[in-house]
Amino acid sequence: xxxxxxxxxxxxxxxxxxxxxxxxxxxxxxxxxxxxxxxxxxxxxxxxxxxxxxxxxxxxxxxxxxxxxxxxxxxxxxxxxxxxxxxxxxxxxxxxxxxxxxxxxxxxxxxxxxxxxxxxxxxxxxxxxxxxxxxxxxxxxxxxxxxxxxxxxxxxxxxxxxxxxxxxxxxxxxxxxxxxxxxxxxxxxxxxxxxxxxxxxxxxxxxxxxxxxxxxxxxxxxxxxxxxxxxxxxxxxxxxxxxxxxxxxxxxxxxxxxxxxxxxxxxxxxxxxxxxxxxxxxxxxxxxxxxxxxxxxxxxxxxxxxxxxxxxxxxxxxxxxxxxxxxxxxxxxxxxxxxxxxxxxxxx
Numbered sequence: 001x002x003x004x005x006x007x008x009x010x011x012x013x014x015x016x017x018x019x020x021x022x023x024x025x026x027x028x029x030x031x032x033x034x035x036x037x038x039x040x041x042x043x044x045x046x047x048x049x050x051x052x053x054x055x056x057x058x059x060x061x062x063x064x065x066x067x068x069x070x071x072x073x074x075x076x077x078x079x080x081x082x083x084x085x086x087x088x089x090x091x092x093x094x095x096x097x098x099x100x101x102x103x104x105x106x107x108x109x110x111x112x113x114x115x116x117x118x119x120x121x122x123x124x125x126x127x128x129x130x131x132x133x134x135x136x137x138x139x140x141x142x143x144x145x146x147x148x149x150x151x152x153x154x155x156x157x158x159x160x161x162x163x164x165x166x167x168x169x170x171x172x173x174x175x176x177x178x179x180x181x182x183x184x185x186x187x188x189x190x191x192x193x194x195x196x197x198x199x200x201x202x203x204x205x206x207x208x209x210x211x212x213x214x215x216x217x218x219x220x221x222x223x224x225x226x227x228x229x230x231x232x233x234x235x236x237x238x239x240x241x242x243x244x245x246x247x248x249x250x251x252x253x254x255x256x257x258x259x260x261x262x263x264x265x266x267x268x269x270x271x272x273x274x275x276x277x278x279x280x281x282x283x284x285x286x287x288x289x290x291x292x293x294x295x296x297x298x299x300x301x302x303x304x305x306x307x308x309x310x311x312x313x314x315x316x317x318x319x320x321x322x323x324x325x326x327x328x329x330x331x332x333x334x335x336x337x338x339x340x341x342x343x344x345x346x347x348x
Contacts, residue, residue, distance in 0.1 A: 099144020176245030
């Protein structure tokens with residue numbers, strides 16, 4: 001999670017500054033990613049993202065329903081957040097990447113930064129021809145983003161033209177620590193096979209698909225809970241016991257959908273990626289281009305993924321050529337320095 005990488009880096013340069021996280025993510029997840037870093041947690045949600053049917057497929061109609069509800073609640077959310085910022089000791093608001101807190105921070109007279117590699121107005125613009133209600137959703141985000149003081153634009157990004165001021169930063173992810181022996185001890189997985197991480201939060205495999213994967217006995221597969229099956233060669237890992245980045249660093253191949261987080265983790269840990277298409281997501285071509293540029297990679301058809309037919313892709317990805325380029329890394333300390341400057345008023 002890129003926000004956690006930036007929070008860790010910020011705490012290193014400004015250890016006395018209180019940090020408040022505003023999210024609906026589970027607290028154990030955050031405590032695991034931010035071990036040893038003090039923060040307070042406030043429950044609030046200011047965007048809806050893309051509603052997923054599972055980790056690969058999105059539900060556009062349900063996304064529109066949720067986004068339209070956000071439009072209806074915008075005024076109340078904005079007033080409530082503005083009042084909170086004014087009444088608290090908040091010195092800087094950083095968003096990844098809702099828009100309403102940016103508006104609230106402007107009203108409260110507080111500096112406000114955004115961090116991201118795409119903007120929701122851009123993602124939702126792909127659906128404007130499908131339903132007129134999308135226009136109000138797109139407008140909500142456009143108006144909020146225009147209130148930002150600065151966007152820290154991550155790699156693998158669209159133009160993000162709606163933001164009045166931008167600064168590009170490198171990949172923020174940090175490489176994990178290989179802990180193969182620890183993983184083997186926790187899971188009982190054999191160490192003499194090729195290890196594969198199934199990087200999905202959910203995946204609709206039926207019994208036939210699971211049997212197909214279980215037949216690939218030259219491979220060991222890992223999932224990170226809540227995705228969990230009990231099979232002879234599939235082992236669920238609890239992220240409270242071992243960090244996701246360390247799981248990533250310990251395996252040989254990652255099977256996933258291209259997303260900014262997993263792409264960044266694969267890049268900094270130099271892991272080959274077997275990937276499936278993401279439909280109805282405007283960001284996909286940009287991410288796929290980055291996969292092809294920076295990783296050993298192999299595309300797998302969606303029907304093969306859902307059938308558990310992984311063997312050919314897994315064998316091929318290891319034979320494919322090494323990537324031709326390496327992106328810049330170390331974005332988290334860069335972002336942390338920018339945040340510290342804005343908090344202190346020492347910014348251009």
